[in-house]
Amino acid sequence: MGDSEARPAVRWAKGTHVLKRATAGLSAAFAAQRLQLAAKAAVAAGVAFMIAPLMPGAAAHYAYYAPLGALVAMYHNVAGSVRQGLQALAGLAVGIGLAVLLVNIADPSPLTVAVFMGIGVLLGGLPGIGSGSDWIPTAALLVLLVGGSNADDFSFGYLVQMGAGVAVGIAVNFLLFPPLHLNAAAASLDDLRRALGKQLTDMGTALKEEWPPEHEEWSRRSDELSSAARSVRHxxxxxxxxxxxxxxxxxxxxxxxHDYRNLRELERVTFHIQDMTDILSDVIWVSGVPYAVPVQDSGPLADAMTATGELLHSYLDGDEQMQRQRYDAAQAAVEACLAATAGRQAVQGTVPASESILLSLHRILRALRPAS
Known part of the structure; x- marks a missing residue:
């Protein structure tokens, strides 16, 4: 009976999880940045198709490849558009050359097509070809299958129309609100500082609670912090x-x-906070570990962690005087903890984890030292 009652609840939970993921996916798909990219791609494809009939000679008969070229060159930044477009054209040129070579030395057959497709994939590993690697076998196959006996005209038209489309795509991305992602980078740095500061203050709170602490969310954040640091770098x-x-x-x-310097500093801070998180989690919840935090060290360590966490939070305000004050307070708390733990004898069979935590705090302060 209990099992049958639990099944609808499980199905409801799974359904809710799927719905949340679908909603998150739709939100990402229709984000402002994505909508802007879609609008520019639409404009570029339309303009490319409008000018395609104006291309010289036989190229005018293959107008449908111009919008494709515009879409190939559409990227979420201008430099990426240029790089992606040129790489695609390079791949096309190599693929077309490969197909022309096949037509001139042998009749297309399952064996020759297989051999040349394999060569095309190998050529995709050429240095600098980048995203154009996929276009080498694709272009060669299209010339063979679509061009047929008219391979020369098709090859010319294909390359010219794609080139025109790529040029239009780059121009549209350059002229119509070329995207800058500066705000996202700045916000991500602040978010990481906030997360790191919260982690330190939460651990400081846990050290002053009766063990095992009532609050243990902080012990599961190590992977989240690492993922957040990677996201900020991206x-x-x-x-x-x-x-x-x-x-x-x-x-x-x-x-x-300056952002790169801040990023490198926060990556070092993240590493040390992860190490502290793992040590404290083991000390509190894992039995048999060969290290421990003496009870008398808990208070000074908690004060040092909390002061360092508040230092991280102070960077969100942009007040340099406040940062200097918080830095001095954190440094004083770490030095006080060093003095309190100096020369303390370890319990038989264990190593004081306080020393490792203090070393991490010292290195965090060195990474966060305000400019003189």
């Missing part, structure tokens, strides 16, 4: 890439070198 790199060849960058100046 967003900062995206912001850097979005500035290249972007005419809007002069109206939105930002020191990305």
């Amino acid at each position: 967003l900062v790199k995206e912001a850097d890439a979005s500035r290249r060849a972007n005419p809007r960058r002069r109206f939105h100046p930002r020191d990305l070198d």
